Amino acid sequence: MAAFFQKLFKSRKPAAPDRKTHIPEQPKADPETDKRAELREEQLQKLEANPDQNVAASLAVEGLTADIRIRAVNILQDESVLQRVHKQAKGRDKGVYQVARQKLQDIREEQARQQSIADTITMLTRHAREQAKSDDTKLYGARLEALLKQWAEVEPHATPDQLSAFLESIHHCRERLSGMEAAQAAEAQLQEQKRQREETLDVISRTLEDLRRQPVDSVASLDALQKTQENRWLEATRDTQVEKTHQKAYETSMMALRNYINAVRQLNQLQESLQSVSAVTYQDATPDDRARAEALVKEINWPEGFPVPESLQSVRKLAGKPKTPPRNSEDQKQQQATADNLKTILSQLEEALEANQLRQSRQLLKTAQQHFRALDQRHGKAFQSRIQLLTGQLRELTDWQGFATEPKQIALCEQMEYLAEQPMEPEAKSERIKELQKEWRDLGGSSNRALWTRFKQASDKAYEPCKAYFKAKSGLKQANLEKRKAICAELEHFLNAADWTAIEWKAVERILQTARQEWKEAWPIEFRENRQVQKQFDSLLRQLEAPIDQERQRNEALKQEIVEQAEALIEHEPLQEAMDKAKALQADWESVGITRHREDRKLWQAFRKACDAIFARRDARRSEQQQATKEADSEATALLQDATAVSYDQDEQSLTQAIASLNSVNTSLLSAPMKEKVQQEKQRLEQAVAEQQLKAGIRKWQSLVLARTEGDIQPDALPDKWTQLSAETSELDDQEIVIRAEILAGIASPDADKEKRMEIQVRRLTEGMGTSDKEEDALQSVEGLVAGWCVKADESGADPMLASRLNTALDNLTAD
The missing domain is CATH 1.20.58 (Methane Monooxygenase Hydroxylase; Chain G, domain 1)
Known part of the structure; x- marks a missing residue:
């Protein structure tokens, strides 16, 4: 079949003769050319063309000149190539050898530096992780700052994963540090409130003691003191638990002070009435005068235990026996309890005096005197002589201790004087001064006024250089206070101006973080002055965090929905649709706004797990498909x-x-x-089957062609379609049919038929048949000619020679 196609459609044009190309003769090379110069120029061109490492290594070893070899070795960067050049140049080229050795040394030093940085990053990441979990809170902030300072030096070399791990640990550290600082601040505030309460009780107690010794006619100062101490107590008890004994002591003392103030105020207001009544003598007083005097005494209601003013004494005398209200059982119990406590304290004082414990003895005597003053005359009389005796014993112990401790106190004076002359860092010097002063106090002080003056002057001189430092520190505290006030003002302005319906939440988060960081950096600061500013800052932070938390929760809910949708796609079919939806969910995830770090991490892990399960199905199917394909x-x-x-x-x-x-x-x-x-x-x-079928058909055609030479062919022996095909060739005689078949088969006709063949070919060209290049048309044409040959009715039969020529043409169609 292939041979038939080639013969049927082969080109009739003769092949063009080969044309020989004229190659001009090259001029002969000049034998005088400087080969060395050419080689040098070639090597220089290679160097200027930025050669690769292997080419440069070859030039570094085999370069024509030392300059070329040095330039080539300077290009080398790969360590293995440098090692090869270094080895080859040893003993051959000293310059190349030294340059290669230096470059190798530089590479190794850089590798060592990079390894050191990598080890430092690993160490700092581990320390940050350990710091976040450590229970050691001593100097926690200082250790964290030192860690951050070290990290700043290696941070540019850290990978994203290392940076993320370090920052996550630092975040936990800062959270712990904030908690510790908040706890310390709260504890400091509680201690300050406790101190304020104790001082309030002490002020009121001393005021009442002074009033019992010396009466006061003006209530202005007392009224101011009362209001001041009431406000002070109110602030000292705000948001904290107060011991019942302290609260009861305050209420009792403040009630006594109020009663005294009210009595003095009434006394001043009724001064004219008092004078008019006191002008009446006891003998001349009428019942009305006595009633008026009694009414005045009752209205003034002078508290018991305080000296009675002279203007009131005569009126009380005129009114009759003073109506001293009997002490109630509660007062009696209080007096008895005080007496019992005093007895215990005096016993402890005696033991302390016997043990020569000067400092403790002084404190016990002071406490005993306070209790003694709280007793009335009846209860206190029994302790008066004993207290006087113990006071004398304490005075003797003080004199004896002074004699024993004087050498130590002199040594402390000398140490303080030496310290005053030493240049030291102010903080350390101040701490040393406090230590020496504490040692002085532990010795119980000194009755030697000159020695105390010497120690005091040395202390003042030693502290003098520290004043400027602490003054500057005080200025720094004030500046930090102003910074914190400015931060509060900026936060308040932002909160008032923010449009929460169209706000950039990431920017709000940055503002929150920046505010906290700047607030922390504004340190040190005066605690008392910072209290109100701290309250304002905390309030503003709560106002700022509230919408941020709401937005975070909303975004976390959106991400939770995305996670649920992703989990629903794990078993979804078709798989391609599930993967497309998973990719769309990943884009949705990226578009969600701010969330809490810990919650976001949990949600991301769940989302990633679901996506991995979806794409794992794809990988499994792909693996199955690959196995099936295999x-x-x-x-x-x-x-x-x-x-x-x-x-x-x-x-x-x-x-x-x-x-x-x-x-x-x-x-x-x-x-x-x-x-x-x-x-x-x-x-x-x-194709092989088609060729065999074609050959079988051609053989059948040939048998029919030969059958016509013997006579008529039965119509039922011919294919049905041949009747229609023969209509196109009915006008052709046997000779023309054969010639046409020979033309289609590509074989020559006898010389006698050449003229006839030429005529037919011209006619076919005119009819447009001579240029057909379709196999189907050629086969149909041949089959049509055979059909025309066999369908003709001819009793005498066809010419056997023509039949032979026709079969020969058919044989040529199926020839290989």
């Missing part, structure tokens, strides 16, 4: 081997069976190369 290719390979063993010349049944075996292969599972091989083999076999 098995199908293996099966197809075996069938191909069988099919390729079937040749063109085998019978049609063998070819058909081979085609059927290839058709049984599921080509959808085959790989692309194997599918192409199967298709090519099927085409080869189908």
Whole structure:
């Protein structure tokens, strides 16, 4: 069949003669050319062309000049190449050897530096993780700052994962530090409130003691003191638990002070009435005068235990026996309890005096005197002589201790004087001064006024250089206070001006973080002055955090929905649709705004797990498909081997069976190369079947052509379509039919028919048949000629020579 196509459509044009190309003769090379100069120029051009490492290494070893070799070795950067050049240049080229050695040393130093940085990053990351979990809170902030300072030096070299791990640990550290600072501030505030309460009780107690010794006629100062202490107590008890004994002591003392103030106020207001009543003598007083005096005494209601003013004494005398209200059982119990406590304290004082414990004795005596003053005359009389005795013993112990401790106190004076002359860091110097002063106090002080003055002057002189420092520190505290006030003002302005319906939440988070950081950096600061500013800052932070928390919760809910949607896609079919939706969900995830770090991490892990499960299904199916393809290719390979063993010349049944075996292969599972091989083999076999069918048909045609030479052919022996095909050639005689067949078969006609053949060819060209290049048209034309030959009715039969020529043409159609 292939040969038929080639013969049928081969070009009739003669091939053009080969033209020889004239190659001009090259001029002979000049034997005088300087080969060395050419080689040097070639090597320089290679260097200027930015050669690769191997070319540069070759030039560094084999370069023509020292300059070329040095330039080439300077280009080298790869360590292995440098090592090779270094080894080859040893003993051959000292310059190249030294440059290579130096570059190798630089590379190793850089590698060591990079390794050191990597080790430092690993160490700092581990320390940050350990710091976040450590229970050691001593100097926690200082250790954290030192860690951050070290990290700042290596941070540019850290990978994103290392940076993320370090920052996460630092975040936990800062949270712990904030908690510790808040706890310390709260504890300091509680201690300050406790101190304020104790001082309030002490002020009121001393005021009442002074009033019992010396009466006061003006209430202005007392009224101011009362209000001041009431406010002070109110602030000292705000948001904290107060001991019941302290609260009761305050209420009792403040009630006594109020009663005294009210009595003095009434006394001043009724001064005219008092004078008019006091002008009446006891003997001349009428019942009305006595009633008026009694009414005045009752209205003034002078508290018990305080000296009675002279203007009131005469009125009380006129009113009769003073109506001293009997002490109630509660007062009696209080007096008895005080007396019992005093007895215990005096026993402890005696023991302390016997043990020569001066400092403790002084404190116990002071406490005993306070209790003694709280007793009335009846209860206190029994302790008066004992207290006087113990006071004398304490005075003697003080004198004796002074004699024993004087050398130590002199030594402390000398140490303080030496310290005053030493240049030291103010903080350390101040701490040392406090230590010496504490040692002085532990010795119980000194009765030697000159020695105390010496120590005091040395202390003042030593502290003098520290004053400027602490003054500057005080200025720094004030500046930090102003900074914190400015931060509060900026936060308040932002909160008032913010449009929460269209705000950039990440920017709000940055503002919150920046405010906290700047607030922390504004340190040190005066605690008392900072209290109100701290309250304002905390309030503003709560106002700022509230919408941020709401937005975070809203975004976390959105991400939770995305997670749930992703989890629903794990078993979704079709798989491609599930993967497309998962990718869309990943884009949705990126578009969600701010969230809490810990919650976001949990949600991301869940979302990532769901996405991994979805794409794991794809990988599993792809693996299954690859396995199926591998098995199908293996099966197809075996069938191909069988099919390729079937040749063109085998019978049609063998070819058909081979085609059927290839058709049984599921080509959808085959790989692309194997599918192409199967298709090519099927085409080869189908072409072979077609050729065999064509040959069988031609042989049948030839038998019919010969049958006409013997007489008429029965119509039922001819194909049905030949009647229609013969209509086109009915006008052709046998000779022309044969010549046309010879033309189509591409064989020569006898010399006698050459003129006839030329005429036919010209006619075919005129009819547009001579340029046909379609196989179907050629076959149809040949079959039409054979049909025209066989359908003709001729009793005498056709010319055997012409029949032979026609069959020869048909043989040529099927020739290989």
